[in-house]
Amino acid sequence: MAGASRILQTTFLPTFSKNPSLHTTRSHSHACCVPPTTKRGSFFDRIRCSVAAAGEDTAMAGVLWGCDVDSVDNAAALQAWLSESGLPPQKMGIQKVEVGERGLVALKNVRKGEKLLFVPPSLFITADSNWSCREAGEVLKQYNVPDWPLLATYLISEACLMNSSRWSNYIAALPRQPYSLLYWTRPELDRYLEASQIRQRAIERINDVTGTYIDLRDRIFSKHPDLFPAEVFNMESYRWSFGILFSRLVRLPSMDGRVALVPWADMLNHSCEVDTFLDYDRSSQGVVFTTDRAYQPGEQVFISYGKKSNGELLLSYGFVPREGTNPSDSVELSLSISKSDKCYKEKVAALKKQGLSATQCFPLQITGWPLELMAYAYLAVSPPSMISQFDEMAAAASNKTTSKKDIRYGEIEEDALQFILDSCEACISKYSKFLQSSGSMDLDVTNPKLLNRKAFLKQLAVDLCTSERRMLFRAQYILRRRLRDIRSGELKALRLFDGLRKLFK
Numbered sequence: 242m243a244g245a246s247r248i249l250q251t252t253f254l255p256t257f258s259k260n261p262s263l264h265t266t267r268s269h270s271h272a273c274c275v276p277p278t279t280k281r282g283s284f285f286d287r288i289r290c291s292v293a294a295a296g297e298d299t300a301m302a303g304v305l306w307g308c309d310v311d312s313v314d315n316a317a318a319l320q321a322w323l324s325e326s327g328l329p330p331q332k333m334g335i336q337k338v339e340v341g342e343r344g345l346v347a348l349k350n351v352r353k354g355e356k357l358l359f360v361p362p363s364l365f366i367t368a369d370s371n372w373s374c375r376e377a378g379e380v381l382k383q384y385n386v387p388d389w390p391l392l393a394t395y396l397i398s399e400a401c402l403m404n405s406s407r408w409s410n411y412i413a414a415l416p417r418q419p420y421s422l423l424y425w426t427r428p429e430l431d432r433y434l435e436a437s438q439i440r441q442r443a444i445e446r447i448n449d450v451t452g453t454y455i456d457l458r459d460r461i462f463s464k465h466p467d468l469f470p471a472e473v474f475n476m477e478s479y480r481w482s483f484g485i486l487f488s489r490l491v492r493l494p495s496m497d498g499r500v501a502l503v504p505w506a507d508m509l510n511h512s513c514e515v516d517t518f519l520d521y522d523r524s525s526q527g528v529v530f531t532t533d534r535a536y537q538p539g540e541q542v543f544i545s546y547g548k549k550s551n552g553e554l555l556l557s558y559g560f561v562p563r564e565g566t567n568p569s570d571s572v573e574l575s576l577s578i579s580k581s582d583k584c585y586k587e588k589v590a591a592l593k594k595q596g597l598s599a600t601q602c603f604p605l606q607i608t609g610w611p612l613e614l615m616a617y618a619y620l621a622v623s624p625p626s627m628i629s630q631f632d633e634m635a636a637a638a639s640n641k642t643t644s645k646k647d648i649r650y651g652e653i654e655e656d657a658l659q660f661i662l663d664s665c666e667a668c669i670s671k672y673s674k675f676l677q678s679s680g681s682m683d684l685d686v687t688n689p690k691l692l693n694r695k696a697f698l699k700q701l702a703v704d705l706c707t708s709e710r711r712m713l714f715r716a717q718y719i720l721r722r723r724l725r726d727i728r729s730g731e732l733k734a735l736r737l738f739d740g741l742r743k744l745f746k
């Protein structure tokens with residue numbers, strides 16, 4: 242039962258393809274988008290005004306849609322619109338909260354095991370939602386644009402229509418600048434996340450988003466500037482819309498894994514201590530979740546965004562849970578085959594067959610590490626005499642193959658453990674260097690706005706690095722103990738052998 246419910250879990254972080262490509266299927270005629278209630282001129286004038294109003298601070302302020310992350314000014318309008326649009330009366334209300342700035346708070350007693358929310362499908366935003374600018378939607382569908390870029394473009398298109406869009410109350414309540422690593426500049430990532438593998442994941446994600454936008458622009462927008470004016474459909478607005486998707490899009494397993502923005506449900510914050518997820522409920526025909534504990538009036542209600550590490554939570558949602566509170570936390574340990582290895586070529590070739598490379602990352606948890614990591618370490622330290630086993634080791638190091646993972650080579654076990662320990666220690670020293678220097682960073686900043694931002698990012702990075710280093714310390718402790726046991730076992734065996742030899746002499 243637990244297994245089945247795990248499969249049905251919904252997370253707030255759908256996987257975003259590493260290379261979200263668009264497939265052009267056929268060419269199409271040039272069409273003009275005139276929103277239903279506005280004349281063409283006033284529509285574009287309005288768009289230009291909204292972009293211009295961002296002024297010189299655009300890079301910091303982002304696009305002008307949505308509100309401050311902690312603002313509840315638009316909450317009443319959102320709640321009223323949702324009620325008019327079919328959301329049944331709720332036992333929760335949007336309020337300022339201590340965790341997550343705004344969240345849903347119990348207004349009445351909520352029992353454990355109670356179903357809450359019941360957001361009907363008419364209130365979801367999906368890839369099939371009707372576009373206020375119908376022609377723009379038709380163009381994207383002609384090009385078979387995948388769900389993620391389609392939804393990102395839909396959000397921008399609806400946002401710039403403001404009150405002419407059905408979703409204006411929803412969009413007005415979205416954060417203007419979602420917390421997300423998409424908003425960190427490259428120097429900020431390099432400076433604050435140098436020690437963590439999350440830096441690389443963030444760079445890849447930013448590149449994916451940029452690549453997706455450029456692809457849309459070059460293939461589609463450039464051919465339809467009337468529908469997709471560059472003043473609106475630009476990198477800054479895509480950063481915003483992808484930031485919204487990464488932090489709010491829900492995968493609904495009971496709707497065949499469909500992704501959707503679910504207004505109201507997306508006001509729920511995450512807790513690592515909670516084990517309940519959003520999903521579509523066929524019997525009530527709405528998105529619900531079942532509480533796994535009771536709540537009293539005034540208490541914030543939480544869900545789980547899925548079993549994610551602190552790094553993954555920072556990457557998509559822009560927060561790091563309190564130290565030691567996330568049982569799903571893990572840190573990526575990077576292992577490499579040494580270029581000076583006599584069998585470097587053969588080892589890399591064996592890894593390549595499994596889709597692996599000379600440098601691989603493996604997740605370490607406070608409770609241990611995967612068998613694949615040990616297999617990789619065996620390969621890294623194995624001598625030329627073991628060349629016939631390289632393929633077996635590489636296959637066991639891959640999490641894609643079904644081959645035996647639990648391999649053991651007694652003769653090189655000590656070397657393999659020492660290799661992992663050395664890699665751990667190299668990693669720990671990077672974290673320690675960052676954490677030691679973080680106290681003295683950024684004191685030269687004179688602009689208070691910038692200082693706040695820097696202090697905030699630095700704090701997030703310190704929290705992440707502290708939790709990641711903690712797992713490495715634990716691994717270091719376990720590895721040292723194992724090595725000590727192996728070495729003392731060897732010593733005992735040696736003494737025994739010596740004793741026997743003397744006896745026979």
Ligand SMILES: C[S@@+](CC[C@H](N)C(=O)[O-])C[C@H]1O[C@@H](n2cnc3c(N)ncnc32)[C@H](O)[C@@H]1O
Pocket residue numbers: 253310340341342343344415416419420488489507508509510511512557558559560561
């Ligand atoms: C799905 S939204 C939840 C509603 C959000 N608090 C809001 O006001 O719009 C996800 C965002 O909420 C915030 N959040 C959620 N859980 C959090 C937590 N445990 N700690 C800090 N921030 C959290 C993060 O900013 C995240 O990007």
